[in-house]
Amino acid sequence: MAVAGRLSEEHLRNERLDHRFKGLPPDADGLTVAELAAERRNLFTGGFTTPVLALSAESLTHNLALLETYSERHGLAFAPHGKTSMSPQLFARQLEYGAWGITAALPHQVRVYRAFGIQRIFLANEVVDEVALRWLSAELDGDPGFRFICYVDSVRGVELMDQALRAADGSRPVDVVVELGAGEGARTGVRKEAECARVADAVAATETLRLVGVAGYEGEVPHADNETVRAWLRRLTALAAEFDAAGRFSGTVDEVVVSAGGSAWFDAVADVFADIPVLSRPVLKLLRSGAYVSHDDGHYKRLTPFNRIPAEGALQPAFRLWAQVVSRPSPEQAFVNAGKRDAAYDLDLPEAQVVRDARTGEIRPARGITVTGLSDQHGKLHTSPDAVIEVGDWVGFGLSHPCTSFDKWQLIPLAEADGTVTDLIRTFF
Numbered sequence: 001m002a003v004a005g006r007l008s009e010e011h012l013r014n015e016r017l018d019h020r021f022k023g024l025p026p027d028a029d030g031l032t033v034a035e036l037a038a039e040r041r042n043l044f045t046g047g048f049t050t051p052v053l054a055l056s057a058e059s060l061t062h063n064l065a066l067l068e069t070y071s072e073r074h075g076l077a078f079a080p081h082g083k084t085s086m087s088p089q090l091f092a093r094q095l096e097y098g099a100w101g102i103t104a105a106l107p108h109q110v111r112v113y114r115a116f117g118i119q120r121i122f123l124a125n126e127v128v129d130e131v132a133l134r135w136l137s138a139e140l141d142g143d144p145g146f147r148f149i150c151y152v153d154s155v156r157g158v159e160l161m162d163q164a165l166r167a168a169d170g171s172r173p174v175d176v177v178v179e180l181g182a183g184e185g186a187r188t189g190v191r192k193e194a195e196c197a198r199v200a201d202a203v204a205a206t207e208t209l210r211l212v213g214v215a216g217y218e219g220e221v222p223h224a225d226n227e228t229v230r231a232w233l234r235r236l237t238a239l240a241a242e243f244d245a246a247g248r249f250s251g252t253v254d255e256v257v258v259s260a261g262g263s264a265w266f267d268a269v270a271d272v273f274a275d276i277p278v279l280s281r282p283v284l285k286l287l288r289s290g291a292y293v294s295h296d297d298g299h300y301k302r303l304t305p306f307n308r309i310p311a312e313g314a315l316q317p318a319f320r321l322w323a324q325v326v327s328r329p330s331p332e333q334a335f336v337n338a339g340k341r342d343a344a345y346d347l348d349l350p351e352a353q354v355v356r357d358a359r360t361g362e363i364r365p366a367r368g369i370t371v372t373g374l375s376d377q378h379g380k381l382h383t384s385p386d387a388v389i390e391v392g393d394w395v396g397f398g399l400s401h402p403c404t405s406f407d408k409w410q411l412i413p414l415a416e417a418d419g420t421v422t423d424l425i426r427t428f429f
Contacts, residue, residue, distance in 0.1 A: 006117035023052030051338035059318035081290025088116035107132035123150035137170030165208035182220035213257030233272035259286035267305035298348035298400020348400035358392035
């Protein structure tokens with residue numbers, strides 16, 4: 001998937017370590033990422049400092065394989081949302097495990113993807129930034145193998161895109177899908193099918209844009225439940241059929257793109273997309289779930305479709321944040337040296353799961369320990385009478401919401417179950 005002249009995973013592996021990367025061993029300064037990984041240090045005894053976020057190598061591989069199998073079983077193409085990790089190394093793993101391409105939310109993210117040679121990008125937003133569109137036009141002209149698709153959701157947006165792309169004077173049109181909004185009060189997207197048709201007509205009136213399908217995000221359906229989500233998905237697939245019957249897809253389009261699927265309702269997407277009628281050309285049924293790669297111990301643990309379809313498998317939480325107890329001022333209180341700068345907290349507080357004894361190295365369940373609050377650099381723990389914890393112990397926390405966990409760490413150790421660090425995962429937020 002790499003393009004000549006682009007950056008590569010080798011570039012990341014040759015990056016020198018220094019003070020920029022928190023949690024890493026101070027005596028690793030000056031080593032490359034590859035050199036530190038080759039030493040296979042232990043996360044607990046190899047000089048790593050707290051707080052440190054680690055990814056489970058085993059759980060990561062399990063999750064990658066599970067979504068590959070799931071997508072294949074249900075006839076879906078898969079473009080996982082890269083905003084979750086913003087990690088080219090994980091993008092490469094996702095592509096290795098069958099992903100069609102990678103989804104983005106912003107032009108900046110597309111630039112990161114392209115820097116590392118991603119050849120298929122689905123941008124789940126309308127792009128009206130003139131500078132970004134000029135760059136995109138040049139990128140398309142410079143690489144005939146680059147496939148790019150983005151949303152359109154207004155006639156005005158189409159006008160702005162056309163204006164910028166005509167000024168850029170590129171040779172390739174930008175492929176677009178009309179975004180069907182998930183309902184009144186939802187996020188972006190066209191609210192009514194009649195307005196979708198007007199947006200499609202506006203696209204057809206340009207030479208700079210090419211309509212290739214329809215898309216949306218079912219996670220924004222108001223008061224989402226199994227019935228309302230499936231009803232909206234049927235509207236989306238019906239829109240694709242209506243556009244096709246009306247001849248709205250250009251004769252140069254080889255396939256019709258129909259895309260949806262966050263991390264909470266992809267089972268409904270698979271079921272409804274299975275019933276898409278035969279159209280005038282093949283349908284690319286594109287799923288975009290991103291949080292699966294690390295999963296979590298909170299938000300997505302509760303919402304994952306695999307809770308509803310256990311026969312299909314189960315995702316495994318891959319994150320664990322390790323912090324050290326730095327204060328035990330009373331029998332009911334303890335404080336660790338990780339806070340809002342280190343842990344996701346927008347949906348749920350971290351969950352204390354295990355304690356690594358500073359005296360013996362023994363790892364035991366974190367019984368009677370509850371996170372009650374976070375400040376910038378401290379986590380406040382409530383400890384019950386049966387809690388066994390003292391200053392110096394390491395506490396391992398499960399996190400909720402991968403998208404706000406990855407973004408706090410530039411370099412994340414990938415560790416095996418025994419603590420052996422086998423790689424370091426670079427992020428670009």
